[in-house]
Amino acid sequence: MPELPEVESVRRGLARARLKTPVVKLWRSSFNLRTGKNWLRKHEGLEQLRGATPGPVRRRGKYILWHMQGADEGELVLLIHLGMSGRCGVARADQPIVDHTHFIATFADDRQLRFVDPRRFGGLKVGTRETIYEREPVAALGPEPLSEDFDGAVLEAALGKSKRALRDALLDQRAVAGIGNIYAVEACFEARLNPLRPAASLSRRSWSKLADALVLVLERGVRNGGTTLKDFRNVVGEVGRNQDDLRVYGRGGEPCPRCGRRLADFVSQNRSGVMCTRCQPKFRAR
Numbered sequence: 006m007p008e009l010p011e012v013e014s015v016r017r018g019l020a021r022a023r024l025k026t027p028v029v030k031l032w033r034s035s036f037n038l039r040t041g042k043n044w045l046r047k048h049e050g051l052e053q054l055r056g057a058t059p060g061p062v063r064r065r066g067k068y069i070l071w072h073m074q075g076a077d078e079g080e081l082v083l084l085i086h087l088g089m090s091g092r093c094g095v096a097r098a099d100q101p102i103v104d105h106t107h108f109i110a111t112f113a114d115d116r117q118l119r120f121v122d123p124r125r126f127g128g129l130k131v132g133t134r135e136t137i138y139e140r141e142p143v144a145a146l147g148p149e150p151l152s153e154d155f156d157g158a159v160l161e162a163a164l165g166k167s168k169r170a171l172r173d174a175l176l177d178q179r180a181v182a183g184i185g186n187i188y189a190v191e192a193c194f195e196a197r198l199n200p201l202r203p204a205a206s207l208s209r210r211s212w213s214k215l216a217d218a219l220v221l222v223l224e225r226g227v228r229n230g231g232t233t234l235k236d237f238r239n240v241v242g243e244v245g246r247n248q249d250d251l252r253v254y255g256r257g258g259e260p261c262p263r264c265g266r267r268l269a270d271f272v273s274q275n276r277s278g279v280m281c282t283r284c285q286p287k288f289r290a291r
């Protein structure tokens with residue numbers, strides 16, 4: 006699933022296209038996308054984009070927020086969630102349309118925003134700035150880990166009372182936005198914290214180390230254009246390079262890059278992960 010660095014790569018790709026001309030045509034496949042009360046097809050509102058002029062492309066957690074000026078001058082926001090396998094990017098209208106394309110907005114300069122999603126866990130939604138930012142899912146998101154004021158205290162305030170395993174707690178988008186399994190596992194390793202210890206057991210110093218580790222792995226991911234595992238491709242099918250820089254994720258059984266002990270796979274809440282049992286020792290309550 007695309008996490009913060011992958012979504013940020015897509016956002017940058019969309020911004021780089023510098024679209025400035027209004028939407029003249031819209032097409033939506035007959036398939037439903039993301040399910041859940043915030044994403045019902047009848048509430049997608051994509052028709053509102055007709056005549057809209059694209060503005061800044063922002064990101065919050067794993068969501069892309071594309072600001073547009075509506076035909077009636079009001080500010081609109083196109084909310085995009087890539088789900089498990091969503092891709093979106095800008096193409097010329099004469100470029101072939103790939104399988105699993107579910108949405109196309111054509112602009113007056115003959116370029117198109119295309120949304121492709123084989124597994125259809127992604128979602129699209131248009132609303133006013135208020136309806137998008139002040140309602141779920143965006144309103145419910147926790148702090149942004151790459152923002153200036155993110156640090157150990159922010160993380161501790163969000164998760165310091167959680168009895169859940171640390172890795173699992175980090176996946177809660179209400180606690181910290183944009184983290185998924187890959188970057189949670191990597192950050193626990195970088196901070197030398199056992200991913201299975203209860204979040205509430207961390208000291209102030211450990212929260213601070215963990216916050217630094219999260220920023221480190223996320224920034225590395227962004228610099229590398231995201232991690233390309235099975236499903237993620239950015240805008241024009243470019244492939245991120247971060248998988249080569251993952252230190253433990255997907256490397257169970259290989260030697261720990263720090264101490265050489267064989268890395269151990271684990272499963273918690275039905276999700277796998279990898280850790281070094283020497284560098285990330287078990288927590289023992291005193």
Ligand SMILES: [Zn+2]
Nearest residue numbers: 261264281284
């Ligand atoms: Zn180790």
